[in-house]
Amino acid sequence: MAELSKLPQNIRTPLFLTWLGLWAERGVRAFWPLWSVLFVLAAAVLFNGFSLFDGLALWLLVGFFAGAFVVTAWQGQRQFIAPSRSDALRRLDATLPGRPLAALLDTPAVGRGDASAEAMWRTHLQMMAQRARLARAVPPELSQRQRDPYALRYVAAVALGMALLFGSFGMGRGPEGTPDGAALASGPAWEGWLEPPRHTRLPALYLNDIPEGALDVVQGSRLTLRVYGAEGVDVRETVSGTPVDETQIAAMRKDFTVRQAGEVEVTGTDGRIWQIALRPDQVPTISHDGEIETTPEGEMTLPFWAEDDYGIVSGTAEIALDLPNVNRRYGLTPDPEPRDIVRVDLPMSFSGNRQAFGEILREDFSQHPWAGLPVTISLSVTDAQGQVGKSAPISVPLPGRSFFDPMAKAVIEARRDLLWNRTNGARVDQVLRAVTWLPEEVFRDMDNFTELQAIQVRLQEGIATGGLTSEARDELAEALWALALALEDGDLENALERLRQAQERLSEAMRNGASPDEIARLMEELRQATQDYMRELAERNGDENDPDAQRSGEATELTQDDLQAMMDRIQRLMNEGRMAEAQQLLDELMQMMENMQVTQGQGGQGQQALDQLGDTLREQQDLSDDSFNELNQRQNGQGGQPEEGEGQGQGDLADQLAQRQQALRDELQRQEGNLPGAGTDEGEAARQSLRDAGRAMDEAAEALRDDNLGRAIDRQAEAIERLREGMRSLNEALNQQDGQQQAGGQQGQGRPAEDGRQDPLGRREGNGAPLGSDNDMLQGEDAYRRAEELTDEIRRRSSEAERPEEERDYLNRLLDRF
Template sequence: MALLPRDHQTKADIYGAIRWPLRLTRWGMVAEQATRAFWPLWSIIFVVLGLLMLGLQDMVATEWVWAAGAAFGLAALWALVRGARQFHWPARDEALQRLDGTLRGNPIQAALDQQAIGTDDPASGAVWLAHQKRMRDRLKKAKAAEPDLRVAKADPYALRYVAVLTLSVALLFGSFMRVQSVTSMGAGGPDLAQGPTWEGWMEPPRYTRLPSIYLNDIIAPSLDVPEGAQITLRMYGEVGALTVTEDVSGRPIPEDGMLETAQEFEVVRSGALTIDGPGGRIWQIALIPDASPTVARDGEIEVSYEGESEIPFAATDDHGVVGGMARFELVLADVDRRYGRSIDPEQRPVLEVPLSMPISGSRADFTEMLVANFSLHPWANLPVRLELEVEDARGQKGYSEPEVLNLPGRRFFDPVAAAVIEQRQALLWNRVNAADSALILRAITHRSDALFRKPEHAQQLRDILKEMEQYASLGLTDEQQDDLAQRMWDLALELEEGDLQDALERLQRAQERLAEAMKNGASDQEIAELMQELREATDDYLRQLAQQQRQQAEQNPEMQQQGDPQSMMEMSQNDLQEMMDRIQELMEQGRMAEAMEALEQLQQMMENMQVTEGQGQGGQSPGEQAMEGLSETLRDQQGLSDEAFRDLQEQFNPGQGQRGEQQGQQGDGQQQQGQGQQQGEGQGEGEQQGAGEQQGADGQGGDGQSLEDSLADRQQALRNELNRQRRNLPGQGTEQGDAAADALRRAEEAMDGAEEALRDGELADAIGRQSEAMEALREGLRNLGEALAQQQQQNQGQQGMAEGGDPSQQRDPLGRNAGTTGQVGTDEGLLQGEDVYRRARELLDELRRRSGDADRPTAELEYLERLLDRF
């Protein structure tokens, strides 16, 4: 075997070490050249292939297809010539240089070099050999250079990505079968030789979210098609070789069938679809009907104090509702046509309000609330015909049953404000009433000193009156009518809401009316109504007082530090409610002297009250007030249910009700001790005895009223109180807040059923409904507590805490919440079972058993002894 010279042997070794990296680098350079040279060509090919797969050639005339084909053909030829000119096959030396550039120190070139000087010097030769060895070691780490396939500079508009996107869409939604249809265009197409063919697609409406179906793949004789689906058919080959017969679209079909080569029709009914001819098919089309949407009002309409109404409605549709409208039309026949409405009203369009749709989730079956304030509308508080309308994606509409109701609006209780609003509505009813309204308003302003609390209110009314009389003589324009109506509305708001002094006057009037009722021996129903009026007036006064002090604190921050804390008596909303409950209880028991004394104490405290902000200073947030009010309602409902149960026992087992009543007195005394009310047993027994004497042995309540009716009246008052609390419930809009509102709504419905059962004498049914109400109240309290806890977490760090932390987060010895006011006891409903007294005895027995176990720790035994001493 012939031996190679040393330098050839050296090069062979070097090239052998980098053979594959060099080869891959060269192939990468070939890919670079091909990509940069031919990217226009493959972009054109991708676009043409994508358009053919999508069937664009079947949607336009043949001439356009030929014109586009010629244009794409010329573009492809240009791209091919351009690519051929720009393409350069990389040489081996170029690949070697590219690979050598990726290695540190260019080891390939260094390994191929020869020593130029110092060949006769042994030391210099040794250094050269060491350098050569180090370079060859680096060759072992050689890797192929990555190709640079970027052509952004050559394609600044990214046309290549448009081509890739077109092909991707065609692969997803098109078919390679459609490409062959282009060969059938023209007289010499292959379809003439192969025979007639066809293609078909069924495309459901988009709102059904169903996929399209390629009919050529459907072998089954039946096909379920949603209503409104679009069927597209394409016939290729000799005209007339394939005909279409169908009765699903409702269009007229000739006896010999449809001969058009391209057909599109909509499925509107069940029937048969037949393609006659070679390779034809027949399908029995079963129509899936698209049902019309339905809508109905769901629940009672609620109107807030400010006049904002909530109209619940429920809507359904098989594919989802897309929109809706509520229409209000004046029912002229039901309107009281006296006074300012004796003449015909001005023509006004039907009031239309869009229905709110769910933002997320399914719209196939949902319940929503139409929230709007119609107080400013001329038809406010007048009979209107309400009709709800919803529409689905197909355009079908569903309507609710028309119903006549009063258009919800704000009510005004101040006499002067109500008179101004009445004349405002007369002016909006017909501007011809301007002269008569001005005359009535002038009569009101005649004794302004006695009617208006502030002189500026009387002056505002005089200004409105002056302009109204001036406009009435010349004829009111639309702008003048609207301006006067708005000014009269603003004045009525000021007269109705007033200020702190007005709220105090309303509170004093409510107290005076209640005092007169005590003196005159009012019935339980009248007392309940007057107490409700007093509660509302108290809440209004506290709200006005807090608002005034908040404004004063903002204007003068030093006022927060004024006052002697030692001389100030702190009271919570819960304390006020307990005092009013105590007054009502005393009146119902006939102890009017004590009730009068308690009412005078309440009146003095309200007049000298100062509201403080913050949880640690006796003030409360709206959420805490709601929690305490609901807790009190739950306790009242529990007491009412206990009385009904004792009455039921007395009916079937005479004498058992009194023993149960004594146990109830003991349980009530323990509960009062747990709440820190410090009432003695003798007092509790006296109250129960007084109640028993009032009811009498014959089961009659006060004023000859039956026992069931008395309980029903109290149940009604309790339901009204819950309705008021539910309207002012905080946390609305959140998931827990809405759940709490729903639970309280169910509690109110159960209370209503209990009231009806009590009036019918069905005590067993009433107790069952009362249990449902208590369970719903407990659920509402839990949900409201979760909503307030989330709100507190969101606002953490923004609201100051009193020293010692949040009282609502503190725990008593049993691990329960200490209550929203920090008082000893809890607002939680602890008595979840029906047999309350048995459960209490079991708890006491368990405490005694554990306290007698000497093996328990000393701290635990002392704790148990404290509990036994207390309870």
Template sequence: MRLTRAGMVAERITRGFWPVWTILFALIAALAFGLHESLPIEAVWSGGVLSICGLAWALVRGVVRFRWPSREEALERLDRTLPGRPIAALSDAQALGGEDAGSAYVWRRHVDRMADRAMEARAPAPDLRVARFDRFALRYAALSAFALALIFGSLWRVTDVPGLVTGGGNAAAAGTGPTWEAWAEPPTYTGLPSLYLNAVEANALTLPEGSRITLRLYGEPDTLSVEETVSGRPPLQPDAPAAPVDTAAMRAIEFEAIRSGRLAITGEGGRSWQLTIQPDTPPEVQFAGEVMREADGRMSQPFSARDDHGVEAGRAVITLDLDAADRRYGLATAPEPRDPLVFDLPMPITGSRADFTEALVEDASKHAWAHLPVRMQLEVTDGRGQTGLSEPMALDLPARRFFDPVAAAVIELRRDLLWTRDNGRRVSQVLHALTHRPEGLLRNERAYLMLRVAMRRLDAALAQGPLSSEMRDELAEAFWEIATLIEDGGLADALERMRQAQERLSEAIRNGATPEEIQKLMDELRQATDDYIRQLAENMERRGADEPNQQADGGQTITGDQLQQMMDEIQRLMEEGRMAEAQELLDQLSRMMENLRVTEGQSGEGQRGPGGQAMEDLRQTLREQQQLSDEAFRELQRQFGQQGQGDGQQEGEQGQQGQQQGQQGEGANPDGMRPGEGRMPGNLADRQQSLRDMLRQQEGGLPGAPSDERDAARRSLGEAGEAMEGAEEALRRGDLPDALDRQAEAIENLREGMRSLGEALAQNMPNQPGNQGEAFGQDSPESARDPLGRTTGQNGRIGTDENLLQGPDVYRRARDILDEIRRRSGEQTRPSEELDYLRRLLDRF
């Protein structure tokens, strides 16, 4: 009963007096955070009066509503928590049947059960929830503020309140006299920390320009004063009226330091500092080279910028140089006013912005000033808002070039229309003349129809009056699409058809399509690729006629036979069930077709010098050595195929050998054997001897002037010949594993010799035809990559002429190769001789 009554008392106190401690918590938090020190004295007095009134109201409200719980209320509360209300039953009496012994017995038994149940009573927990009274959770907000004041504030500031009431100053000043605090806060963009001047021992300080000085003076107004000459404000004249007396216990003074001078706090305990202000110099920006024009119309302008604290932002402002423009034809009329063309300069994402070099890369091909004389000026801004400008640079605004005469004419009409809408009738007349007899001029029917539609829209708009800016912009966009379609011709459509054919073939590979479906899709890919090559060749021929030095896609070259052999390799891999490798090679083909240019014929011997011919002979020797090594390995597999493979796998390998020999033709079978016929080691040895003799002839006729690179090439070729001789002897002994090792050594030496010879030719004959854009045994951009990521050899052969450990990430490449060797060595279904060979590789590396 006592616990129940105590709980009811707690409930009624909580519900009646929660506004009291809510106001108290909020008031203490405000005082602990020093709110009374920063507010005007009138606001402090007003807040104090309101707080006292609120506390009085809350106390009166709580006292009026509070009522001490009685014993009966506690019994009722306790009884409600028990099943059957046993306490009420114990105080009841039998109303009927008191004379009946049976009824009296039943009643006594009932009373006994209620007594037992009452003995199990426990005091109920008090319900202290006041959410229905405090719907805005003000009590929690005040409690949170109080907790933060305990952690981050100072409860000693509450003792300043009596000083405010009596006007006697703060407690600290009353006990210790006048005091002061001072801070110097540099601008945030400098990244420098704030200084607490009370703790700084030196009297000479160096601060950046714009530093914020904050002073707080505690005590009577006439005890401490401030003298400074760093803010630039005029000093107070002797005969000037005095400033109003600040009767507050604390005075706050803030100003910005913009020049060197003296800062002093005069009075008891005062101090002075000699401040040296470092001026914030404006940022600087300049061009770091000539503008570079990309093939797709983008311009790349390098620039460098610097600032003492860092550049915040920058932009490039491009304006039309009207005096330098060729004012003829559509440019003869006055142009419509246009805002300057503005590009944001790229800023470093990481690192310092105090001194950096970047490149502005933008495409202004669709702008009205494309290819016209302009003046470009760079502008950068620092954190203080100061601006730095570069010297203006005069240039023709870089944009995409159109080599097709009709496309160039459409672009010129577009430029005239954007120059001024007054050129609308002239543009309409030229369009009528251009489309009057389009035979032989407009070969693209779709482009012709689009041009006629644009012409009719222009005529209709001119018939209604002056051309609107919206219609001008729509027509300019239409002219751009037409010119692009004419310039690219069917190239874009052919490329899209080739991509779709590649996607369909990739989907068929992933879904496990039948061989008939794959063959059909492969034929579609061949046809689409042929169309793309033809269109690309026509475009390149047109570009070369108009601009002989123009090179597309970095001067990369690939022939039709190379693409044909690569697609043959894709089909062979699919027929053998090696779908993953086929998919990888298909992806390589897709990337290569988008980045390479096309030349007709095989290798263009008419344009190849002696150095190029020597390189081609070495490449042919390397290819034949690789073929010979492949055949020796297949011969080794066939000899031991029954030990580690079934008949089906052996037949697949023989079919693969026959297919490859059939693709090579008679030139790849010097011994006259029919495709698919097995080769004995003796025949392989004769071919190896022929290759060694051929290499000796090539070694004796190396072109070029004597140099270290040429001597290195001769040494590498000599070592390759010795390895070939060792492979020949091993083949005659029938030791195929040893022959494979020596052949691999010969291939590596051949590659090294070709690289050295390429370097020698590049140094001795840099301008010789055939030295530009050729591999010379090095990695070249025109080389595709096989499924293992290796650069392919010449004529589309899926082999590699490169050092596998070249490039910036050689360690990852070596690790990938070792992982692949380990994976294959763990497949026990492979022939034992192949497994032995793989284990020897692991032991060696």
């Protein structure tokens, strides 16, 4: 192709590789039946398959292979068309925008001799040359799924592979391994096989190929000896622990299981002696692999590590009441009613490798009678031989949900006493009547008081009839649990009420000296409640008909960063043990939240875009979970990914997943066109992240259409990560725009303090007062040293990976500013 000189030099390599790919693609398409026939023929030869036939049957088999070879070779030669460089050029050009390679080889049909037209043509060629530099080699399409729906080519390849591993060119044996006439004439013969237990996944051994001597054998292996011509052949063994069965020798076969070390001897022609050394099946082991943690909802997480030489079959966690360590006071004074040990199955490894793996047991025991009481937790695992390995028991209070509302705590304690022993019924009734003596002072919602009265009536009726039955006791316990949840959570639809409850729980925890983990959890709950309240208030500020929304003249204006800084300050004070200062600042935050006007920077189009992206992210996560569940079911049910053409129902499900993935991709593309934040670095970063997410979605959809669930899950994980990055960048872009708007047009809102009063932190009180202080808080000769100490502390905390991402982002912003 002389015209190739018109093309840039950099496309010659991708053009050549594309041309080679076309050769491979067309060769595979035309000749896969031919090499499949050759693979099967080679496998038959290596497995000595022709020795099973003789006479006419053998000639028919040879004729079949010869005919198949001729037909497939003729069809392949007829279908194969050698690709030209022009074909490769067209294939490569089709992957580039605007087909620049064809344009570079073109000549103008009109305008020759016209200087302006020729200049325009030269400019066009320059643009096409720039696009041509993007050329990359096009990979060949080697899949033959449409032409070979039953994957016959893979069957032939597997047959050849097995023949290369286990076959030979020996022609001395006939059907079923029977010796030929020469072997029989020379005297008696024998064969032996040693099969390890199936759970070891070890291959069987052919004893005729193993020289006599020491032999390492797994305990429980099956040894089979077959004798051809019993005269002169004898079998002696001391590994089974049972006497030799002479009838088996007469029947020319002996089977036994290796249970102990010993000796196996075959006398006669080609006799052997093996000294059997036993390789014991080790007992599995399991141990705790970290601290027990509890979620806010009461779910326990217990990590563990398990090992076995050949793999673990199952595992169990046993939880027993640690009665000697129970504080036997009040309702726990009587002996507890007998209860069975709690047994739950341990999760096994999803990867299929159960020789050494770590997993996490997740269970919620909040409603169990032993919740909060001392228990012992023991873990055990079992292997295929039935051997059991146990961990050392640990003594801990049984994890469960924590209650902070005083009335909810009283109800939960009454429930625990009732489940401990039914004889506590009268005491429980007395305690409940005592704590509800003045109901209007302890119940925010009198409906809860009415429900508690109904429970007390049922309890009193059960006591009056001669004692509570177990069924009545369990029904009362269920009703008390539901009441405690209602008392603890309250009206969750009211964001301000939820914020007050979060503040009260945190204050209660600080007064009672709760653990650092519990305080950190409650602080996170306060952050979430604050965000929910701000979101609701922002929505109400947008409603002109809502009288509560018009409060700009008498409200304190706060931003997201102000609230974040204030809550970080509260948490820092609590971590340092300065609970009184933390409580004072917490009260001030609550007062400000109840009288605030939110500076809403993410409303309108920006908030709508974030909400839509959040919906897309959740749907992508759900789709990834469904894909993973389908892959896991295939591995558990079929031992791995099915071959092409197998499992029509599975293929249909993969197509459905692909359609859902494509619909998500189309929705994301629509959202990209309406994305705010244009013209900023953060906005462009958000757009690039969403483009990357779209590309990963396209690849995931293609993998699902090809029924490749493993690759689809990888691409879906990448799409989820890119979506998160895009949302973070978009949020930063919107915050930056809001900051510019506030700096330009929202200064001076609110009223200054009328009397110049200051709070304990040095800030002016009054509506419209700034959050910071104008006073110089670092006067004196130690000012520079103190500033350096504060900077070092901020750097140290910003580098701690265990801190929340929001906190580290805030600390990094402080470092960037100061």
